[in-house]
Amino acid sequence: MLNTTEKMAGGLLFASMALTIMSHFLPLIPFWLPGLVAWLSGVLLVSGATVEQKKISTVLLLIGIVGWCWAWFLGVPVDWQKASSMNQNLITLFVGVHFLRLVALPDSHEEERLPRGEKAFITTFLGLHTLGAVINMSAVILVGDRISKHEKLTKVQAMLLVRALASAAFWSPFFAAFGAAMAFAENSSLVIVLGAGLFIALIALGISFLEFKKEAAKNVESFVGFPIHF
Structure with a gap:
């Protein structure tokens, strides 16, 4: 049974997916908005992640921060809005595939x-x-x-x-x-x-x-x- 935090995170992920798709047809939706919603969902899901997942995420996050700092030190402009959502299309693909499992594999399919x-x-x-x-x-x-x-x-x-x-x-x-x-x-x-x-x-x-x-x-x-x- 999902708890309140997981339900909120799931709703945010779905909203992120919907906003990403809509942004390709409605220019009024800023490209960073779906990324921000996905980040909020990720923050909510941190508490439920395994130790291994937290370690890998921390290492990748630190590598990214070091890369940004090095770019700033070299005088390369950093587009924070783009950085927050540059992988949003890939995230949308993963979310869509995961939701497809709910349609294909009900809990009782084994029986x-x-x-x-x-x-x-x-x-x-x-x-x-x-x-x-x-x-x-x-x-x-x-x-x-x-x-x-x-x-x-x-x-x-x-x-x-x-x-x-x-x-x-x-x-x-x-x-x-x-x-x-x-x-x-x-x-x-x-x-x-x-x-x-x-x-x-x-x-x-x-x-x-x-x-x-x-x-x-x-x-x-x-x-x-x-x-x-x-």
Whole structure:
């Protein structure tokens, strides 16, 4: 059960994430504001950190302070507002991924019966595809570990997990392939790349479904999936 401090810190983190996203569309929001909110959340969470976390954070903080002091000594101007929020986009990514776990993994998922059949095949593909689009390879490990808890993964299950993750590279901004396509393809459009990528990902699902069903109907009808909740 979360205490009051943790609830406040969580609310501040969520506000920081929302402000970061909004600042890209609303110029009126100063870029340092989300960073300030994130710092306030971090201060509240210090008391709950482990000894190892406190040691690492202290060392990194001291290195940063020494670097700032050295820059000031050399006459290099220090932008304190920028320094307070220069990693805000990365923090927002981590916060978003962590909130995704609340959707994907409810507290009772360990006791829940694994779904079976065609519906399980499709929902497992779409669920892993969605998770993998954000947390990448970790999604395959998470889902594969849960499915194989009581019995070994089948060939169909393993192939589905790999294809669900790989097809996310067609459209997910969290994959290096997407960044490369946007960076090296001249005049590339974000909307077009996302739309085309999602369409290709759906084709990948359809091909996998038909392929496995053609090989043997039982591959799909008896498929054991993962209980992902949206």
